Amino acid sequence: xxxxxxxxxxxxxxxxxxxxxxxxxxxxxxxxxxxxxxxxxxxxxxxxxxxxxxxxxxxxxxxxxxxxxxxxxxxxxxxxxxxxxxxxxxxxxxxxxxxxxxxxx
Amino acid sequence: xxxxxxxxxxxxxxxxxxxxxxxxxxxxxxxxxxxxxxxxxxxxxxxxxxxxxxxxxxxxxxxxxxxxxxxxxxxxxxxxxxxxxxxxxxxxxxxxxxxxxxxxxxxxxxxxxxxxxxxxxxxxxxxxxxxxxxxxxxxxxxxxxxxxxxxxxxxxxxxxxxxxxxxxxxxxxxxxxxxxxxxxxxxxxxxxxxxxxxxxxxxxxxxxxxxxxxxxxxxxxxxxxxxxxxxxxxxxxxxxxxxxxxxxxxxxxxxxxxxxxxxxxxxxxxxxxxxxxxxxxxxxxxxxxxxxxxxxxxxxxxxxxxxxxxxxxxxxxxxxxxxxxxxxxxxxxxxxxxxxxxxxxxxxxxxxxxxxxxxxxxxxxxxxxxxxxxxxxxxxxxxxxxxxxxxxxxxxxxxxxxxxxxxxxxxxxxxxxxxxxxxxxxx
Numbered sequence: 001x002x003x004x005x006x007x008x009x010x011x012x013x014x015x016x017x018x019x020x021x022x023x024x025x026x027x028x029x030x031x032x033x034x035x036x037x038x039x040x041x042x043x044x045x046x047x048x049x050x051x052x053x054x055x056x057x058x059x060x061x062x063x064x065x066x067x068x069x070x071x072x073x074x075x076x077x078x079x080x081x082x083x084x085x086x087x088x089x090x091x092x093x094x095x096x097x098x099x100x101x102x103x104x105x
Numbered sequence: 106x107x108x109x110x111x112x113x114x115x116x117x118x119x120x121x122x123x124x125x126x127x128x129x130x131x132x133x134x135x136x137x138x139x140x141x142x143x144x145x146x147x148x149x150x151x152x153x154x155x156x157x158x159x160x161x162x163x164x165x166x167x168x169x170x171x172x173x174x175x176x177x178x179x180x181x182x183x184x185x186x187x188x189x190x191x192x193x194x195x196x197x198x199x200x201x202x203x204x205x206x207x208x209x210x211x212x213x214x215x216x217x218x219x220x221x222x223x224x225x226x227x228x229x230x231x232x233x234x235x236x237x238x239x240x241x242x243x244x245x246x247x248x249x250x251x252x253x254x255x256x257x258x259x260x261x262x263x264x265x266x267x268x269x270x271x272x273x274x275x276x277x278x279x280x281x282x283x284x285x286x287x288x289x290x291x292x293x294x295x296x297x298x299x300x301x302x303x304x305x306x307x308x309x310x311x312x313x314x315x316x317x318x319x320x321x322x323x324x325x326x327x328x329x330x331x332x333x334x335x336x337x338x339x340x341x342x343x344x345x346x347x348x349x350x351x352x353x354x355x356x357x358x359x360x361x362x363x364x365x366x367x368x369x370x371x372x373x374x375x376x377x378x379x380x381x382x383x384x385x386x387x388x389x390x391x392x393x394x395x396x397x398x399x400x401x402x403x404x405x406x407x408x409x410x411x412x413x414x415x416x417x418x419x420x421x422x423x424x425x426x427x428x429x430x431x432x433x434x435x436x437x438x439x440x441x442x443x444x445x446x447x448x449x450x451x452x453x454x455x456x457x458x459x460x461x462x463x464x465x466x467x468x469x470x471x472x473x474x475x476x477x478x479x480x481x482x483x484x485x486x487x488x489x490x491x492x493x494x495x496x497x498x499x500x501x502x503x504x505x506x507x508x509x510x511x512x513x514x515x516x517x518x519x520x521x522x523x524x525x526x527x528x529x530x531x532x
Contacts (some may be wrong), residue, residue, distance in 0.1 A: 039472065042472035075230060
């Protein structure tokens, strides 16, 4: 399966992904700028903030309480479809996911 | 069982005292990075008889330790590198000091209870609201330097600025930055250094003094809540000990001092020292200040202020091919990880444009990732912006060589003598 990252400067980075991996792990493995993941998926740093398109967000689902709090505290203003990419565990249904990387307008 | 008063005399299993381990001098900083490079090449995981710790130097192994919360307990993090005498511990207990774990030295249950509360205040968005206040503090200090031809940047700037920023977070006006420095110095010395006798006794008195200050502060905020850290924790607590106890709140307030002060002081001192030592990099920043955030990261990577961190094994483990028993002390070399030649090309060169600089682990990794990281970055960025604007020709004072903070864990220049307006050739 493949997922794609759209970066702040308009680049599109496609990456091979494996079910079970997190979106953050795929992003850092592919060297996507703007997704850092300093706390390795512990919801402790907010440096893997991303947003999804509406239809993809519906598929992936909303954040849990701790994740929602961390999104509120991240230095990029969260949107209605924001997630911490470390908390999105990929399944085959996510093939073709498009992930927007901050900062966004 | 791990205690918070001793790490020294635990059984360590059969410990091979290699030549490299024998040569390790944990409190010495001259030749520090040369030794790490040698260890990474020859014996990346070794045992130090001097402190009875296994030392882990390669990035891959450091990340593995930091990621494995089940095999490596954080409970040892604030234990003294050298054990406290029993009567010293008793005196602290009698004085009301709590040895209960707080954020940095707690494992799963306690940590997952405390961290989300602390994070409600200690986060990037909150820190950003202090940016202009921080800039004003920095500008005051720069103005005080005036036209001095030679100045110690640590005394004039980098020591007091983080202390004043902490005072902002804690909402306190009745305490001098120098008092915070005294408390923090003693706290660090007794935990991470090798104090003895009267020095240790004095550190204990200072520790109790600060603990009691934090108790009074929390008691005051119970009656007079403000827009500050303690007030927010008390608000979250809502009078419910199951959420947070008063001792938890005091401990979290207490912990912010060391976590947010000396670390930033040292990181900023290291950054300025490195930049002035590699003049072409200083000139690159002058020419393109948009590189400052990346230069801050390179400072954190090249010369981390927290060079080592600690864990204790909860079971027998193998790190980098070396078998380590249960109950063993592990010293994680963050400085080693940040200078691993497998990841960072020419790692001892300071490169303000280094592309993969954010792969450093100066703030740790995993669930204990530094809550103050965005604040440290903000302070360091503002300090560099203001210094470069005010003193573009700053130079190291001729012949200056730093002495380093004498602890196993922290590294930073005790003084940093510079010529703010340059002119070393004329001198």
